[in-house]
Amino acid sequence: xxxxFDSGLGGLTVxxxxxxxxxxxxxxxxxxxxxxxxxxxxxxxxxxxxxxNTEFLRAQGAKVLVVACNTASAHAVAALRxxxxxxxxxxxxxxxxxxxxxxxxxRVGVIATTGTVxxxxxxxxxxxxxxxxxxxxxxxxxxxxxxxxxxVGKPETESIASTYLLPLHSQDIxxxxxxxxxxxxxxxxxxxxxxxxxxxxxxxxELVNELQxxxxxxxxxxxxxxxxxxxxxxxxxxxxxFERIATEWLGTDVRLAEPSH
Amino acid sequence: xxxxFDSGLGGLTVxxxxxxxxxxxxxxxxxxxxxxxxxxxxxxxxxxxxxxNTEFLRAQGAKVLVVACNTASAHAVAALRxxxxxxxxxxxxxxxxxxxxxxxxxRVGVIATTGTVxxxxxxxxxxxxxxxxxxxxxxxxxxxxxxxxxxVGKPETESIASTYLLPLHSQDIxxxxxxxxxxxxxxxxxxxxxxxxxxxxxxxxELVNELQxxxxxxxxxxxxxxxxxxxxxxxxxxxxxFERIATEWLGTDVRLAEPSH
Numbered sequence: 001x002x003x004x005f006d007s008g009l010g011g012l013t014v015x016x017x018x019x020x021x022x023x024x025x026x027x028x029x030x031x032x033x034x035x036x037x038x039x040x041x042x043x044x045x046x047x048x049x050x051x052x053n054t055e056f057l058r059a060q061g062a063k064v065l066v067v068a069c070n071t072a073s074a075h076a077v078a079a080l081r082x083x084x085x086x087x088x089x090x091x092x093x094x095x096x097x098x099x100x101x102x103x104x105x106x107r108v109g110v111i112a113t114t115g116t117v118x119x120x121x122x123x124x125x126x127x128x129x130x131x132x133x134x135x136x137x138x139x140x141x142x143x144x145x146x147x148x149x150x151x152v153g154k155p156e157t158e159s160i161a162s163t164y165l166l167p168l169h170s171q172d173i174x175x176x177x178x179x180x181x182x183x184x185x186x187x188x189x190x191x192x193x194x195x196x197x198x199x200x201x202x203x204x205x206e207l208v209n210e211l212q213x214x215x216x217x218x219x220x221x222x223x224x225x226x227x228x229x230x231x232x233x234x235x236x237x238x239x240x241x242f243e244r245i246a247t248e249w250l251g252t253d254v255r256l257a258e259p260s261h
Numbered sequence: 262x263x264x265x266f267d268s269g270l271g272g273l274t275v276x277x278x279x280x281x282x283x284x285x286x287x288x289x290x291x292x293x294x295x296x297x298x299x300x301x302x303x304x305x306x307x308x309x310x311x312x313x314n315t316e317f318l319r320a321q322g323a324k325v326l327v328v329a330c331n332t333a334s335a336h337a338v339a340a341l342r343x344x345x346x347x348x349x350x351x352x353x354x355x356x357x358x359x360x361x362x363x364x365x366x367x368r369v370g371v372i373a374t375t376g377t378v379x380x381x382x383x384x385x386x387x388x389x390x391x392x393x394x395x396x397x398x399x400x401x402x403x404x405x406x407x408x409x410x411x412x413v414g415k416p417e418t419e420s421i422a423s424t425y426l427l428p429l430h431s432q433d434i435x436x437x438x439x440x441x442x443x444x445x446x447x448x449x450x451x452x453x454x455x456x457x458x459x460x461x462x463x464x465x466x467e468l469v470n471e472l473q474x475x476x477x478x479x480x481x482x483x484x485x486x487x488x489x490x491x492x493x494x495x496x497x498x499x500x501x502x503f504e505r506i507a508t509e510w511l512g513t514d515v516r517l518a519e520p521s522h
Contacts, residue, residue, distance in 0.1 A: 033302070034296065034302065034306055035295065035296050040409075040502070041294070041295065041498050041500070042498050042499070042500050045295055045498045141406070141409075141410050142403075142406055142407070142410055142412070145402070145403055145406040146403070148301075148402075149402050149403055151403070151421075155420070156417045156420050156421050156424075159416070159417050159420075160412075160417050163417075237302050237303050237306045238303070239302070239303050241301070
């Protein structure tokens with residue numbers, strides 16, 4: 001089983017990509033909506049939550065971990081690898097950076113939550129991948145609530161997005177990493193503001209590309225993820241809203257499983 | 262000591278009112294920002310959090326409890342009174358309703374988080390206070406993030422507020438309860454949209470009025486809150502942001518105390 005966690009619903013974008021691209025590989029999902037959102041909280045706290053979530057997923061049979069939340073990827077991945085050395089840990093920051101480094105000449109934009117931006121993880125990652133590249137990052141803290149509350153496509157959202165994206169627009173970037181699982185829902189608005197010359201990178205797609213390459217290349221890894229087609233969903237706050245939105249996004253009937261954490 | 266809790270910073274509006282109106286009465290505050298926000302979470306979960314927060318405040322010496330969060334007031338007060346029968350519990354829903362019932366002819370508006378609106382607590386409360394009155398309630402889920410992110414007074418906020426308030430505007434209400442501790446920060450915007458004939462009610466002020474009346478009338482209660490002028494602040498996520506904003510709002514230097522929970 002592939003264990004996936006996120007602070008809430010956002011990580012389901014990764015699950016959707018896994019369902020489409022790696023059908024037959026089981027997934028157990030944990031949405032930590034009781035403590036959602038992670039974006040503005042401290043690194044120490046997010047690391048503690050990430051460890052608890054991983055312990056839960058391991059107890060549910062997960063052999064490979066996917067951290068589907070950029071804020072947790074930014075803060076907690078080193079601690080998770082140290083704590084669970086037997087478990088391959090995939091996250092959303094590295095694959096998106098690798099893609100940006102591959103397709104750009106050196107001016108890379110990142111939009112993310114306040115927590116992710118303050119961590120400096122994209123700047124550090126890029127400086128080891130391509131030291132001559134420059135990363136321009138911008139926190140967009142209202143994007144998550146705007147998506148969660150269904151304001152995608154509304155003029156207020158477009159206006160708020162313009163305010164957030166203005167500094168990046170003037171930096172002449174070539175690529176823009178959508179550094180939060182919620183942001184692909186605003187892709188059309190963001191693309192319109194940034195213009196056709198800026199290529200948008202969706203970390204969920206890059207992450208699944210990386211997993212897929214490893215499955216082909218590494219037989220032991222492939223064996224770890226025995227073909228087992230189940231999908232199981234857990235949430236720390238078992239709400240009807242979670243089930244309704246997950247069912248809508250994934251196009252399949254989602255019922256939350258016990259236990260909750 | 263008066264123990265006050267909220268899901269984060271919002272309850273500091275109540276502390277500010279306590280400092281101004283009941284100086285010399287000690288306050289111990291707990292902001293549960295590690296699990297913020299409460300607004301969209303389930304009633305069962307919020308009740309569990311409220312009990313944990315109250316246990317923490319009792320261990321810190323609180324003799325009287327103030328639930329400064331409307332969502333927790335809506336869901337958890339009955340459970341708190343049952344669990345802690347020795348502790349007077351004050352909350353923000355009842356006093357605001359009593360005020361609305363006293364000054365209106367029967368058409369009362371309420372704006373609040375999704376969780377508070379779905380609880381139906383204002384409708385139930387009003388029907389026992391004034392059965393002939395009608396309550397019109399409206400969830401405004403983006404108000405908290407807009408306030409937290411500093412978008413007060415911006416045109417996007419005004420436009421979002423107009424969308425939320427439109428249904429209430431057409432209901433010809435006489436009073437409007439600002440049913441979330443963050444909403445008084447948007448008072449000017451809300452007043453402008455609703456017009457001068459709608460009276461706005463700030464639950465923090467009504468709550469402190471009620472406490473003050475009881476202190477005058479009830480000597481045993483007064484003795485419980487011995488004159489002890491300290492203010493102590495705790496948060497479940499000890500962030501610099503909490504200290505910075507609390508210092509700004511309260512106009513006094515706020516340093517978070519240990520332990521955090």
